Each structure stands twice: as C-alpha cells, then as structure tokens.
Amino acid sequence: MKRRRFLKLSASACAALAALEFQGKGMFRPAAASTGNAQGLPGSLGAKDIPSVCEMCFWRCPIVGKVKNGRLVKIEGNPKSPANDTRVCARGNSGVQLVYDPDRLKYPLKRTGKRGEGKWARISWEEALDEIAHNMNKVKDKYGPHALAFFDHGASAEFMRGIFNALGTENYTNEPAFFQCVGPAALAFIKTMGYVTSGTRQYIDMKNAKAILLVASHIGENVHVSHVSEYMEGLSKGAKLVVVDPRFSAPAGKAHIYLPIRPGTDTALLLAWMNFIIENGLYDKDFVKNHCTGFNDVKEAVKKCTIEWAAPICDLKPEEMRKAIVMLAEARPHVAIHPGRHATWYGKGDTSRHQALGMLAALFGAVGVPGGLYFPTHVKKGHSECAECGGEPETPDESLQEDYYPFASMFGSPTSKIIEASLSGDPYPVKLWGINGVNILQTIPDPYKTMEAIKKLDFIFCEEILPTETAMWSDIVLPGATYLERYDAVYTYDLLTPYITIRQPVIKPMFEVKSPYWIARQLAKRLGLECFQVKDEKDIIEEELKPAGLSIDSLNKKGGLVKFKAHPYRKRKDLKFKTDSGKIALSVEAFADEDLDPIPKFIPTPAPPKGYARLIYGRVPVHTFSRTMNNKWLHNEWPENQLWLNDEAAGKMGLKDGDEVILENQDGYKSLPIKLKVTPGIRADVVYMAHGYGSRSKMLTKAFEKGASDQFIITEYVDDPFMGASSHRTNFVRIIKGSKIIDVPDLCPVPPELPRFKLKKADRVKTGGRK
Amino acid sequence: MSQLAMVIDLKRCVGCHACAIACRAEWGIPVAYKRNWVHRLGPEKTPHGLSYTFYPGLCNHCDDPKCVSVCPVDPEERTFKDPKTGKTKKMAVHATFKHPFTGAVLIDKSRCIGCGSCVEACPYGARYLNEDLDDPKADKCTFCVERLEVGEQPACVKTCITKARIFGDLSDKSSEVHKIVASGKAVRLTSKEVNIGPNVYYTGLKRDTYLLIQKCAPHERKWENVKAPTRRDVILAAVRRLKTAV
Known part of the structure; x- marks a missing residue:
C-alpha cells in the first residue's frame, strides 16, 4: 500500500462544482429527537442536538453537541451510532472546555522575540498568510522544493498537506503518528497480512474472542470507546485474558494470567511461544497449510527458541509462560492476538515484534474469524478532487526516505531525518517547517535537538488551537477552528459496526479562528496553486456523500449517521490476502530483498546501566x-x-x-x-x-x-531499520531527591x-x- | 417503598472518568467541587492477589441519611408524588430530605441556609457547599431525578463506556439492581462504625472489592461531631438569602 496517491487535479471540475448550489440549510440543524426548546429545563435537558464527530482523539466517535442559546452545554455520543451509542469518554465529554478554553489562540500571531521566547504581536489573517506564502516561495526558489517540510497529524492537517505536496517536496507528510507511534506495526501487518491490520484502528474482534492477548496494550488507560467496550464485552462473555507488561496496568488488573516481562524481550517470548505451539501441535494445521507461506522456514528458525531459552531473557517463570500459551491455544481460532498500536519502543526489533504478533495469530488460524483479526468493511463514499491539491514530487538526488530506510516512503519522511537534515544541511538543506495538529516538542525524541534545528530554519509556522510549545517556537501562528466549529469531512467507520457520518459545526467559530480548509484555500491562492476552488467544505462533503445516496440534509434528517452491515469474516475457502502470494506471509520476502530479517529474530535492546x-x-x-x-x-x-x-x-x-x-x-x-x-x-x-x-x-x-x-x-x-521510526523506550534514569x-x-x-x-x-x- | 440504587461493576469499570465529567457537564459543577468521582486503588497486595481497581463514588442516598438528620432548617410540610403511581403523600421535611417514593436524598435549594452541617456529616464526602454562589448552598448527586422525570438516564450511566453502572429500583424484583443485590454478590462501603444503609453497591473480583472496602469504607461517625449552627449563623443566612432574592 502506498500512502501517496498522486492525483491529477481537475481544476475545471472543481470550479464547476463550486458554481453548483447545494441545499445545505445552515449549520444548526437539529437531530430528529430534540427541538432545542429548553423551556427552563435543567442541565442539558431540552438542548438542541447537533450530530457531529469527536476529535478529542483520532478515534473520532460520532457525537451530538447539545446547544442551549447558542452555547454548547454538553456532548454525548450520537444515539444513532452503533459503535458508541450515547457514550463518550472523559475527553469526549470535555470538548466543551476545549472550545471555551480562555487560553485558546484567538487571532493570528507573529513572533516579536526570539524563537521559543513566546513574545507575540497580533496580526491580520492577510498579513499572516502573505508572510507564509512569501516565505514558502522564497525558500522553494532558493533551495528547491525539498527544503519545505510539513509535520502533520489529525483531520485539521489534511488540506495543508495538499499544499506541501503540490509544491513538490518529498517531505509533505511526516506524521509523528507513524514515526513516533504506529509505523512499525502498520508495516509489519501490511507485509504479513496485506492490509493495515493496525493503523489508526485495530481490526481485532475482542468482542467475540474466547481468549485475548495484550502485549503492552493498555486498554482502559488509552481509551477509544468502541475498542474498550468490545474488549469489555468479550471479557464479560468469559474471554480469558493474558497480559504481558512490565507494569501491572489496568488490563493486568483484569487478567487471568499476567506476565511481568523484562522490557525489550517480547519478541523472545513470542518466538518461544511459536516454537511451543509448533512442537506441541497446538497450531491450526489446516489454516497454515492452505493460507500461509513460509511455515517450514519459520519452524526451522524458531527451533532453538525454547521456553527455557526465553525464560531468563524475559525474566518470566517457564510454567507461567506455558500456561499462558496453552490458554491462548485452547481458544483457537477464536483468539484475539491484539496487533498493538504504539510500536516505536526500541528501534531495532519493533517491526519484527509486530510481525511476530501477526504470525502468532496466523498460526492459530485467528484471521477472518469471529474473535480474531478481521477485515475492514468498505463503506461506499465518494472522493472529491476538490479536497486534494495534487502534485507529483520529484525525487531528490538523495532521498530522506528510500536512501535511508527501505520502507519509509510508505509513510513519508522519517521525522528524525528531517530534523537532522535541518541541522546539518545534509543530504540537502531543509529550511522551512509547517506544522499542523501536532506538538512536535512533546512528541519527537530529543526535543533539545529539535529546538536547535528550529533555530537554523529560515521560517516556521503552525496552525494550532492552543499555544503549545510548538506554537512558542513558530514565527507565525494561525488559530484553527476546533472540530466543534467547522465542517470537515465525511467519516466512514469500517470496523464491526460500520457507518457513515459527517463532522459539522455545533457552534459558530469563536474569535478570529478559521477552518483548516479556509486557511489552506487562502494560502493556495497566494501560492498560485489551482486547488481548493470550492468555497467551503460543505461542497466537498456533498460530493463525497453522493455515492452513498446521501446529502448533508438527508443525513441530518436521519440523525446524522447511517449504518451498514459488516463483512468482517470470511469462509476459509474465500480467504484471500493482498500479499504477493495471496496468502499470509509468515516469512516476508520483501524484507529479505532489503537485507532485513524475513522472519523475526530476537535482537536484544541494551539493559539499564547500573544505577539506572x-x-x-x-x-x-x-x-x-x-x-x-x-x-x-x-x-x-x-x-x-x-x-x-x-x-x-x-x-x-x-x-x-x-x-x-x-x-x-x-x-x-x-x-x-x-x-x-x-x-x-x-x-x-x-x-x-x-x-x-x-x-x-x-x-x-x-x-x-x-x-x-x-x-x-x-x-x-534508535531508528527502526525498516521504516525509520524513532524509539522511545531506550532511555534510562536515576532519581534525585533534594x-x-x-x-x-x-x-x-x-x-x-x-x-x-x-x-x-x-x-x-x-x-x-x-x- | 421504592429505593433508587446503583450497582457499579468493577469487573467492567476501566477507570476512565467519563462518569465524573459527564456529571460535571450535565450540572455545570464548578471544578472546585464534585458530585461524582473516580479514585484509583492500587496496584496493591491483598490476601487474594495483586489488585488494581477503582473507586467510582457518588452520594449513596442512604437508608439512614445522617446528612438529613443534622439539617437545622425547621421542617416544613411538603407534598410528594410517586413518579410511578402518581400517589401523593404529605410530609414535613428539613431543607434536605429523603424522598418518600424514590428514596433519593435531595436538597430543597430554596430552603437551604448554606450552613454546611450536612456537608460535614456525610461520611463519604459526597456533599459540598457551593461557595461560588452569592448565597452558598449545599449540593450533591441527585441520582439525576430531574432527568429520570423526562425519561432520561442519569448522566453518568448514559456515558459509561463499558456499561459498568447499573441503575434502577431496588424494590422492583425484575430490576437488574435488585437481582444483583439479592444474589448477595454486591458489597457496600460500610464498616462496624459506619453502617447507614448506602444504596450504591459494588461488584467485582474478590481482590478488588477487598481493596475497595479496605481503602474506602468510612470509619468516622462524622455526623456526631457536627455542631449545630448558632442562632446568629441562621439569622445571617436568612439575611443573605433576602439580599440575593432582592
């Protein structure tokens, strides 16, 4: 899967679309049930319900905003949603206080002190956008397109990413979401299973599992409503839970077997478990024979990885390790081997660890069945070219992607490479950063190095909601509208309870804040890019809803959301994977082609130095x-x-x-x-x-x-050698008291x-x- | 008699705090106060193994509410209505009282003098005196009776992401709360010293309910130390109320 889609922009089609009149009748359309007639009712009772989509995190649960007298008083889950119903988490409930945070960025700011000092002057949108466009052109002309880099995350970054793409830089998408989080896991599963089993979402059917394995996944400490509620449903139906974690986490508190593993040794445990189930015939022979490739190589590769070999490495008791794997094996194929999400732990073995999790699921035949890994359900929606700002970046003589990490380009440019190139000018100078939706100083390892790199830039700007550390270090700060103040996009959900919904404003934008589309459109105009020609996001949404036979109006009449039937499982005879062989790759040839291990090996990460x-x-x-x-x-x-x-x-x-x-x-x-x-x-x-x-x-x-x-x-x-993500669990501390x-x-x-x-x-x- | 009650299933609770925030949002509770909270307990050793669990707390709407008996406001006759049958009953009550038909412990804000006696008396710390108001009043969880009246669930129940909160009428034998409580599997936060019939129950793994009771069951009979407000306090409160009314 290539993340990049090099779309040819059809400017004329968008212009034509812009001329069309759509029937969107204002932003404060109530959902079917509530009338907004408060009549002195207390609390949120009697408020007007406006369906939308949460963005307190990336899971994006359907919500209703409850509005009284133009003020958002409460947020609840959209009762139409099959994924979360009326439920939202603590953060979803607290969206109210994001909108009304007195510390919000209220108007565009220009830096007046030193970078990072936090001294500002209020400027107009005109001036802010002119300055950004001027600097983008200047840097591009002087150093070439690749001197521009964009750090992005979340829905607000989509349009701005298009601008960087159109200007021709290879550094137009450098998501910490991949290089600081899920990248290694995503790569491992794409190559093993042929789809993004773990990316933004995890296609793991804990709800119908008879046993669940969590390797340092802290469900309940990280909360994504449908994910947590399915996990809980599985447990309450009697699923056995095995938790592997150096810390007794919230799920460890609910586990049947808890394994307090030594950090950095998870792959040793997984290899020993694979060996154990192969030796003892506890794997799904039929599934492996018909739907997997590379089994004999794996069998050979793990032969020496006995439980006794792994036990001292993992610092676990052999009998507990055996008890756990037998518990999981007995539930096969209805066993949920959670693929994990945050994977940038130790650098060297991260992709392999998630590959091993996928292999274990495959050996159990736990793919495409209730209780196992499952397939996404495609929900039909259109694609508006007006939401794109296409372009095809030329490849630089030496790329920050392929020339360093063979699989980086599936995700963008590794953030560590951009920072190093900004500092050293090698292999080419990076001189301008745009940032949207991510506080890079609280996300990317070694923020001191990042600050040094920022000092060397010609220009840096960000679009933000709050004055974060990253805003402090920017030359121009653009105040963005929150998810509760803007139209955005059509959202489809392809897990066990599929639906289509849209984000729409619950209240009018506060202060001088603007939506990401408006900002990108104004900037594109100044840069002479022929894109984002429709007036606002509504036109894009209407176009994307059309193939589903919907419009903003008709969707709102249905409560803002329409459900679809899920198609997560397959009969064994219908199983087909989007890998080279059409089967699950237990040994990944593409890795071998790049001189990387096709089958995971245990690569030790350094243990703490004495005293740390x-x-x-x-x-x-x-x-x-x-x-x-x-x-x-x-x-x-x-x-x-x-x-x-x-x-x-x-x-x-x-x-x-x-x-x-x-x-x-x-x-x-x-x-x-x-x-x-x-x-x-x-x-x-x-x-x-x-x-x-x-x-x-x-x-x-x-x-x-x-x-x-x-x-x-x-x-x-330490960088992941497969795709260039940077490790986060390779640091050691001593304690100072007084x-x-x-x-x-x-x-x-x-x-x-x-x-x-x-x-x-x-x-x-x-x-x-x-x- | 009906008695509204809640069972919180600690096996299902993941300690996410959605309940606490939904309550705050619903009733606009200033951040200095709380009607509904989640505390983390552990990881700690228990005789039944290592436990890491939660104390999701709220007013217990006790059978013998000590907060009611310490209220110094002179009883006044009020007519109460059974929300189920429509039957009415006249009863003289203090500014805080236990509703004869629902068992909810409520506060008549128009009569509360803000003396804080009930706040001091509650062994669970479930009440607060809202001093953000010009005329401070006692406040606490109402089991969302205002919402129940219009067919809504309590805000904390409606948002609970794992359906860990089960709410209903204990006297209704078909209700889930009744079934769980009757099964004897649920525990309450009581002790030898403090046993006033709380109507919030907890179920969970043995190690978790053990830790919950160890850490959170009250032992101090706080209501016995509440000093009745002086006559002067009462008069001052009356003057304050008059002022804000004007």
Missing part, C-alpha cells in the same frame, strides 16, 4: 497525548502525572509514596519535579510515567509545568545475552534541559 532504571510511559484515560492537559475539566480530573516506582526498590532507596523527585537521564537531562507512586505493580528495573505532562508553554496557564514530561528526558533514540542522586538498586539480574547500555563520557552529560 528504564523509563517507560503510557497514557491516562483522561488525556490525549499532550493535547488535553490544559482542558479545565480534564486538568482538574488528573492535573499531574506520578512516577511509578517498585516498592522494594523504593525501600532500598529510602523513598516513599508521595515523595517529590526529579529524574536525570543517561545524557544528564533532568525532568520537572514529579511525585512518586510506590507500588508492587511495577518491575524494579523500570519506572513509569504518563506521557504528555510537564508543559513548557507559559501560555497554557493550567498545564504549565504540571507534572513531568517524559519527552524531555527521552534523548537517546540534592541527592539516588542510584536505582540492581534487583533484576541481567543475563549475559543482554548487554547493558554504555553511558557516554561525562562531557556529553550536561544540563541542557532543566538545570
């Missing part, structure tokens, strides 16, 4: 990345993160629950203060904190310096197979972070 613990991180259910920490309600619910520390280690270190400490990483960078949570629910060789806290933007008045940022002490990273540096005791013996991380010489150890 590995830093791991995760999510709390009330926050999305670093985006929601300033939300009044969510901030109130969980204002700062805690550092989980093993109770035995804490005892030896003289630390107790609630103590405030600072972390210092292997490169000498220090964290903001963070309070300890001392618990037996974590291994002694790791510490854990929730991601996204410890904001360094003073303009985020609630989130500023609340809790500690994991990102600002993640400075050591002025005393306390070594972490060495309570988990490290076997000789696992080398320890070598600390760099003292000259690198400095306080470049917080002093």
Whole structure:
C-alpha cells in the first residue's frame, strides 16, 4: 500500500462544482429527537442536538453537541451510532472546555522575540498568510522544493498537506503518528497480512474472542470507546485474558494470567511461544497449510527458541509462560492476538515484534474469524478532487526516505531525518517547517535537538488551537477552528459496526479562528496553486456523500449517521490476502530483498546501566497525548502525572509514596519535579510515567509545568531499520531527591545475552534541559 | 417503598472518568467541587492477589441519611408524588430530605441556609457547599431525578463506556439492581462504625472489592461531631438569602 496517491487535479471540475448550489440549510440543524426548546429545563435537558464527530482523539466517535442559546452545554455520543451509542469518554465529554478554553489562540500571531521566547504581536489573517506564502516561495526558489517540510497529524492537517505536496517536496507528510507511534506495526501487518491490520484502528474482534492477548496494550488507560467496550464485552462473555507488561496496568488488573516481562524481550517470548505451539501441535494445521507461506522456514528458525531459552531473557517463570500459551491455544481460532498500536519502543526489533504478533495469530488460524483479526468493511463514499491539491514530487538526488530506510516512503519522511537534515544541511538543506495538529516538542525524541534545528530554519509556522510549545517556537501562528466549529469531512467507520457520518459545526467559530480548509484555500491562492476552488467544505462533503445516496440534509434528517452491515469474516475457502502470494506471509520476502530479517529474530535492546532504571510511559484515560492537559475539566480530573516506582526498590532507596523527585537521564537531562507512586505493580528495573505532562508553554496557564514530561528526558533514540521510526523506550534514569542522586538498586539480574547500555563520557552529560 | 440504587461493576469499570465529567457537564459543577468521582486503588497486595481497581463514588442516598438528620432548617410540610403511581403523600421535611417514593436524598435549594452541617456529616464526602454562589448552598448527586422525570438516564450511566453502572429500583424484583443485590454478590462501603444503609453497591473480583472496602469504607461517625449552627449563623443566612432574592 502506498500512502501517496498522486492525483491529477481537475481544476475545471472543481470550479464547476463550486458554481453548483447545494441545499445545505445552515449549520444548526437539529437531530430528529430534540427541538432545542429548553423551556427552563435543567442541565442539558431540552438542548438542541447537533450530530457531529469527536476529535478529542483520532478515534473520532460520532457525537451530538447539545446547544442551549447558542452555547454548547454538553456532548454525548450520537444515539444513532452503533459503535458508541450515547457514550463518550472523559475527553469526549470535555470538548466543551476545549472550545471555551480562555487560553485558546484567538487571532493570528507573529513572533516579536526570539524563537521559543513566546513574545507575540497580533496580526491580520492577510498579513499572516502573505508572510507564509512569501516565505514558502522564497525558500522553494532558493533551495528547491525539498527544503519545505510539513509535520502533520489529525483531520485539521489534511488540506495543508495538499499544499506541501503540490509544491513538490518529498517531505509533505511526516506524521509523528507513524514515526513516533504506529509505523512499525502498520508495516509489519501490511507485509504479513496485506492490509493495515493496525493503523489508526485495530481490526481485532475482542468482542467475540474466547481468549485475548495484550502485549503492552493498555486498554482502559488509552481509551477509544468502541475498542474498550468490545474488549469489555468479550471479557464479560468469559474471554480469558493474558497480559504481558512490565507494569501491572489496568488490563493486568483484569487478567487471568499476567506476565511481568523484562522490557525489550517480547519478541523472545513470542518466538518461544511459536516454537511451543509448533512442537506441541497446538497450531491450526489446516489454516497454515492452505493460507500461509513460509511455515517450514519459520519452524526451522524458531527451533532453538525454547521456553527455557526465553525464560531468563524475559525474566518470566517457564510454567507461567506455558500456561499462558496453552490458554491462548485452547481458544483457537477464536483468539484475539491484539496487533498493538504504539510500536516505536526500541528501534531495532519493533517491526519484527509486530510481525511476530501477526504470525502468532496466523498460526492459530485467528484471521477472518469471529474473535480474531478481521477485515475492514468498505463503506461506499465518494472522493472529491476538490479536497486534494495534487502534485507529483520529484525525487531528490538523495532521498530522506528510500536512501535511508527501505520502507519509509510508505509513510513519508522519517521525522528524525528531517530534523537532522535541518541541522546539518545534509543530504540537502531543509529550511522551512509547517506544522499542523501536532506538538512536535512533546512528541519527537530529543526535543533539545529539535529546538536547535528550529533555530537554523529560515521560517516556521503552525496552525494550532492552543499555544503549545510548538506554537512558542513558530514565527507565525494561525488559530484553527476546533472540530466543534467547522465542517470537515465525511467519516466512514469500517470496523464491526460500520457507518457513515459527517463532522459539522455545533457552534459558530469563536474569535478570529478559521477552518483548516479556509486557511489552506487562502494560502493556495497566494501560492498560485489551482486547488481548493470550492468555497467551503460543505461542497466537498456533498460530493463525497453522493455515492452513498446521501446529502448533508438527508443525513441530518436521519440523525446524522447511517449504518451498514459488516463483512468482517470470511469462509476459509474465500480467504484471500493482498500479499504477493495471496496468502499470509509468515516469512516476508520483501524484507529479505532489503537485507532485513524475513522472519523475526530476537535482537536484544541494551539493559539499564547500573544505577539506572528504564523509563517507560503510557497514557491516562483522561488525556490525549499532550493535547488535553490544559482542558479545565480534564486538568482538574488528573492535573499531574506520578512516577511509578517498585516498592522494594523504593525501600532500598529510602523513598516513599508521595515523595517529590526529579529524574536525570543517561545524557544528564533532568525532568520537572514529579511525585512518586510506590507500588508492587511495577518491575524494579523500570519506572513509569504518563506521557504528555510537564508543559513548557507559559501560555497554557493550567498545564504549565504540571507534572513531568517524559519527552524531555527521552534523548537517546534508535531508528527502526525498516521504516525509520524513532524509539522511545531506550532511555534510562536515576532519581534525585533534594540534592541527592539516588542510584536505582540492581534487583533484576541481567543475563549475559543482554548487554547493558554504555553511558557516554561525562562531557556529553550536561544540563541542557532543566538545570 | 421504592429505593433508587446503583450497582457499579468493577469487573467492567476501566477507570476512565467519563462518569465524573459527564456529571460535571450535565450540572455545570464548578471544578472546585464534585458530585461524582473516580479514585484509583492500587496496584496493591491483598490476601487474594495483586489488585488494581477503582473507586467510582457518588452520594449513596442512604437508608439512614445522617446528612438529613443534622439539617437545622425547621421542617416544613411538603407534598410528594410517586413518579410511578402518581400517589401523593404529605410530609414535613428539613431543607434536605429523603424522598418518600424514590428514596433519593435531595436538597430543597430554596430552603437551604448554606450552613454546611450536612456537608460535614456525610461520611463519604459526597456533599459540598457551593461557595461560588452569592448565597452558598449545599449540593450533591441527585441520582439525576430531574432527568429520570423526562425519561432520561442519569448522566453518568448514559456515558459509561463499558456499561459498568447499573441503575434502577431496588424494590422492583425484575430490576437488574435488585437481582444483583439479592444474589448477595454486591458489597457496600460500610464498616462496624459506619453502617447507614448506602444504596450504591459494588461488584467485582474478590481482590478488588477487598481493596475497595479496605481503602474506602468510612470509619468516622462524622455526623456526631457536627455542631449545630448558632442562632446568629441562621439569622445571617436568612439575611443573605433576602439580599440575593432582592
């Protein structure tokens, strides 16, 4: 699957479309049920319901905005939605406070101080857009198109991405969503199964599973409503749950078997499990014979990977490892081997680890069946060329993609390569960054390096909703409309409960904020690009709804959403995979062609140096990345993160629950203060904190310096050799209390197979972070 | 007599806090206060194994609500209606009272003098004095009776992403809450010292309900230490009310 679609833009078709009159009758159309006649009813009762789509995270649940007297009072799930019904999570409920956040960016800003200083002047939209266009042209003329780079995430970035694409840069899509998150997993499954089994969404039928395997997936700590509710439905119907995680997470609390694995050794466990089921005939022979290729090679490759071999590496008890794999095998083929999502852990073995998860599912025949991995259901929708701003980038002499990582171009340019090229000018200079929908300083490893790179740029701009760290470092900041203030796109859902719906405004845009389409359209005009010719998003939505026989009006009359029948499973005889062989590739030839392992191997990641613990991180259910920490309600619910520390280690270190400490990483960078949570629910060789806290933007008045940022002490990273994602779990910390540096005791013996991380010489150890 | 009640299934609860926020959104609760909350318990060792669970809490609408008995506002006769049968009943009640037909413990805001006695008395910390108001009033969860009246569910139940909250009438033998409570599988947050008939129940794995009771069942008979407001306090409150009314 190539992510890029090089579309030829049909300017004339769009112009013609622009001339058409559509019947969209205003933005405040009520859903069928509510009238908006509040008549003194308390709470949200009697409010007008406006169907739309959430974007407090990327899962995008259908919602209704409840509006009284023009003010959004509440958000609930769209009762028409088969995926979430009336339910929304804490964040979905808190969209109200995103719209009304007093810290919001209200009008375009121009930097007046130094980059990162946060000094601003208010400017007009005209001036802001003129300046951006001027700089884009200038940089392109001087250095060529590839000097332009775009960092993007989420629905708001779609149109702007088109502009960068049209200007001819290969760096038009560099999503942290891939290079800091799901990329390795997506690649592994595309090559193994022929589709994106794990990308934005995971096609895993936990609802009908008889057993579920989670390898460091923290369902419930990361919350996507339909995903969590299907998981819960499966458990309540009696599914057995096996959780593999160095930390006793929320799902570990519900597990039948919990395996507190040594970080970085998951692939050893998976290889041993594969060997065990092959040796003991606990795999689906019929499925493997008819629907998989490469079985004999796999059998041979895992022969030496016995449970006894893996046990000391994984630091697990052999009998527990056996009990778990037998529990999973007994449920085959209705066993949900969760494909995982966030996969950028250790750099070297990340793609292989997810490949191994796919292989395990295949060996169980757990693909295309209830309870296993399943196929997406295609929901018919149109494609509007007016939403595109096509162009075909020329390939530079030396590409940041293929020339470094053979599979990078499926996703874009690796963020680490763009940052390095911006710093060094090698292999070509990158001189202008555009950023939309992603706070790169709280997302990409080594933010200090990112800041140095920004200092070298000719120009940097962003479109944002809140004054994040990234906004602080921009030359021009454009205030974007939130998802509750704009039309956007047609959304289809292709999981177990398919539907089609649209995002539409629930309230009028506040202040001077503009929709991403308006911004991209104005910018395209200034750049002389013939695209985005229709006046607004509504025309695009109408065109995309047409093949489904719908219009905005007719969809709203149906409550804003129409359901479809799912087609997730296949009869065995109908199974066909979009791989080269039409079967599941247990051994991936395309990897071998690039001198990469076609069958996963266990590649050890360095163990903590003496005195240090590995830093791991995760999510709390009330926050999305670093985006929601300033939300009044969510901030109130969980204002700062805690550092989980093993109770035995804490005892030896003289630390107790609630103590405030600072972390210092292997490169000498220090964290903001963070309070300890001392618990037996974590291994002694790791510490854990929730991601996204410890904001360094003073303009985020609630989130500023609340809790500690994991990102600002993640400075050591290793690139995934397949597609160039950067690792996040390759950092180690010591603990500082008061002025005393306390070594972490060495309570988990490290076997000789696992080398320890070598600390760099003292000259690198400095306080470049917080002093 | 009917008794509204809630069972929270800790096996289903993932601790996502949607309930707490939906309540805040529905009733516009200032962030300094809460009617509905989620606390995390553990991971901690229990005799039944390592537990990591949650305390989703709200007013328990107790059988013997101590918050009602400490209310110093003179009882006044009011007519109550059974929402199911339409039957009415006259009863003299304080500013806070237990509804004779639904069992919900409610507050008559127009009569509350904001003395805070009920807030102090509640062993669960389920009440607060809303000092954001010019004329502070006690406030707390109502089991969303206002929503029930128009056929809606409580806000926390409607948003619960894992259907962990089961709500209904305990006296209705066909209700799910009745069935669970009658099965004896549900526990309540009570102790030897504090046993006032809470109507929020919890079910879950043994290790989780064990930890919940260990950590969250109250032991302090707070209502016994509530000092009745002085005459002066009462008069001042009356003057304050008069002012805001004008």
